Amino acid sequence: MNTCQIILQKPEETALYLGSVRFFKHLIVSIIFIIIFGLLAAVIILAAENNEKSAEIYELNQTLISFGIDVNEPVNTISNGDGQFSIEDEQPVIDSEPEPPAEPPIYLPEPITEPDPEKSPWIELFPHLYSDYIPPANFMDDSGFIYLTFDDGPSRYTGDILRYLQLHDIPATFFVMPDDTEAGKNFLNTMLDRGHEIGVHTMTHVYNDIYASVEAYLEDFNDAWNLVYEQTGYKPYLFRFPGGSINDYNFYVRTDIINEMTRRGFVYFDWNVDSRDALDASWTEMYNTVLNETAEVPRAVVLFHDRPGGYNTVLVVEDIIKALLADPANYIFSAITRETRPMQF
Template identity: 35%
Template structure:
């Protein structure tokens, strides 16, 4: 016959084993789980590259988010555009977009005169210039109804493509330059060297994503005039553009350069006259026009 206190202890012991022990084990496992979850989160987002967004201020699409933004996404919050979707997909159309990179230059007026005489509007993807006379040429191009887009401020590939921060810093300067000279904030851009080039081959997807996230549309080209190449002649430029346009299905975006070369000045009028007589139409680019090229390499 055991004592009453023995049974008391037995019952208490049973309660401990059946109820309290599993609860304690549960608590320990929960704490361990929380610790592992935090370690996993830290691995997915390195802490020094993440800031928590306080608001949706940088969302051109209007999406309200409470997820972390990458630190560079917080740079230059006013460097953005309002993109509401493409209104025009010109696939199949005989539309040509003449584009001139790298200006303004001492030769801009010559190009503008040729375009004005033929009532053709083109697009100038410009760099930053701290030259008052050149800035006047940029204002003339904008004033005459040509499209104006960004093409980086410095055009120095090794700087622009060395980091996302440098890319944004340079393009933001380009954005402010165009806005202050023309009074209109640019909405389109052309990457120096195109959206995929040997300088950005390891991070072009991030660059493109960031440009699009800020509401800008970028335009590559599907016809190259070859005017910036050594040995280019007036005839070679005419042939490159006319043959290239003939090979295009849909809108042709023609790459040329505003760098004062007489060969291009000699070719431009012939190119326009020839293609106009074949029923082609010339227009300036704006962000309502769907770019024909958004292709990543395999």
């Protein structure tokens, strides 16, 4: 047969010997495997090293944080070779003795000018209710002064309190709740005659009523202020809020009342030492509290009460006075004066 046959024959397996095709094939495959494994190993080693570094950095950061150093803040530090770091750039010098905190701003009457009805919507009320108090250009330096103050009197104990004060020749300040009795009137006059100061506290002392509105507060204050004036001929310029200027009852009216009272020339005093006699504190508690707290402040406005339930106050007040007089700090007792910088919360 003359047919042309194409025989597709599988090429014979080449023998493996140096320089043969099969040899080179194996060689190439081996090289590729070696490269791949080499790369994989390199990646694994790098990753492990990186991990170790992160742990070191974390540890270092924790140490810095424990020293109060902000690790996110870039700082220029140099090592002095023994693991200690010092700040290269000059840092601001911090005073070792910080300035004592300034006393907070206070509400003070301003010179009375033509009233602005927009600022004083209560201008029509009680047109006589103004004080002649003008704050001094500078308050006196009263560090070391103690101002004993008695709220809520006159009461059955006013005579005792006045007697102790007289015995030790100590002037004090009474924030009064005047009453329409001969005894009450006599007490107020005795206070003034003996050099004590009188400020207005309140007529009723009913928080819910007097702090119901500015009008309600003014009405109560006006009653008390008028009665003091009627009984003594003295027009108080001082006052103290029942419960202090910041209390649980006056949140919504506080600023308006203070602004209106200040506009009328009155100045209020809170306190910075509380005898806690209103909380029926024991003799010991009151004694320790007043002596300890007075020692901690540059000047002390001490809160006591002259009230029917104030038996403990009468028992302890003279002992407190004696202890303060004997104190090597040489305290000076004074009534609040027009030169006294107001003590306000």
